[in-house]
Amino acid sequence: MSQEQPDGEDLDFWSFIDYAIERTVRQLPEVDPLAMRLVFTLHRAANMIVYDLESSVHRPRGWSWAGFRVLFVIWLAGPLEAKRVAELSGMSRAAVSALVATLEREGLVTKRRDPRDRRAVLLGLTGHGTQAIAEAFQVHNAREQAWAATLDEDERATLISLLEKLTSHSVRIDARHRL
C-alpha cells in the first residue's frame, strides 16, 4: 500500500500533476499523458497569473479581473457596441451586460442607445473611467513584466508563438465558443 498507492494526503499543489498522470494512465491506458499535462499546465499557469494580477492590481481598486478586461477593451476601441465588447473580451453578451451594470454604477462606463441601430447599446468610458484604466494598466503591465521576466526573450517569443498556433487552429477542431 505504501509503495503501490502513495497516500493522497501527501500531495501538494506542485506534485499533484505527476501523480495524476501516473494514476490516470494506469487506470485508463488509452489516455494521452502529454495532452493531459499540456491542458492541465496551461490552465494552471493562466489561473495563477490571473489570480495574482487580480488580487494585486485590480481588487485593491475595487475591480474584478472581468471588469478590468471590459474597461480595457472600451478604453482602446470604444465607444463600442456591447456585442463587440463581448467579442473582443471573449465573453458572452449576457456576461458583459451584467458586468457593465456594475461598472456603470461605479461611474466608470457609459451606456447609450446606438442611433443607427436601436437594438444596440454603445459603451464608452467616463472621464474617471478613462483616467482609472490608464493608471491601472500601467501597474498591471508592470506586474505582467514581472511574470514575463521568468522567461528570457527567446522563450517568451516561443511561448507566444506556440499559444497562438494552438488558438488559431481552434477552428480546425470546431471548438465551442461563446455566441
Add this chain to the structure above:
Amino acid sequence: MSQEQPDGEDLDFWSFIDYAIERTVRQLPEVDPLAMRLVFTLHRAANMIVYDLESSVHRPRGWSWAGFRVLFVIWLAGPLEAKRVAELSGMSRAAVSALVATLEREGLVTKRRDPRDRRAVLLGLTGHGTQAIAEAFQVHNAREQAWAATLDEDERATLISLLEKLTSHSVRIDARHRL
C-alpha cells in the same frame, strides 16, 4: 482619422490583440508589448480550451468545469480533506465548500467528518460518482488530444516546459495565491 485611428468597430476576436498593443504602446511608451502579448495570449488560450471542454464534455453531463476539477482530484487522490482538495484543484476552501454542496446533492460526492481531526471534512466519491468521472475523463482527454494535436510532439513538450518554468518561478515574484 481613417488611417490614424482604425475604427474599433472593424475589430474582431482575432485582430484585437495587435490593435490593443499598438494603441497601448502609443499611449504609454513604457509598456512592455511582449509581456502584454504573453499574458493576453495565455489567458485567451486557456479560456478557449476550457470553454470548449466545458461546453462539449462537461455541461452535457450536467457538470461545470469547476465541478469536474473537484471530481477529478477526489477520484485520483481521495478520500481527501476538503482543504487538500482545494489545494490540489487550485481553488479556495470556500469555493470547494460551495461546490461540494452541489456535487453532494447530485449524488456524486460524499462528505464525512474526519475522526482524527473533527474540524476536517473527508471528501470521497459515490459509486456513481466514480463511474461517472472515469467515463467523463476519457471523453475529456479525447478532446484534450484534439487540442494538443494542433502542435507536434516537440512543440507540445516545449510549451509544457515553458509553462512549467513560468509557474514554478511564481515564488520568485511572490505571486498572490489562494489560501
Add this chain to the structure above:
DNA sequence: ATCAATTAATCAAACCTTTGATTAATGGCA
C-alpha cells in the same frame, strides 16, 4: 408593403468565486 427570420440586449435561474467573519476544534506554550 408585409412577414418571417434574424439580431441585440437583458432577464431569470442556477451555479461558481471572492473576502472577511463565524463557529468549532486543535496544538503549543507557559
Add this chain to the structure above:
DNA sequence: TGCCATTAATCAAAGGTTTGATTAATTGAT
C-alpha cells in the same frame, strides 16, 4: 492544565457566468 493562537469548514454578501427565454428592432425575401 489552561489559555491563546492557529486551523478547518462554512456562512454572508456581492458579484461574475452560463443557458435559454423574452422583448424589441432590423433585415431580407416575396
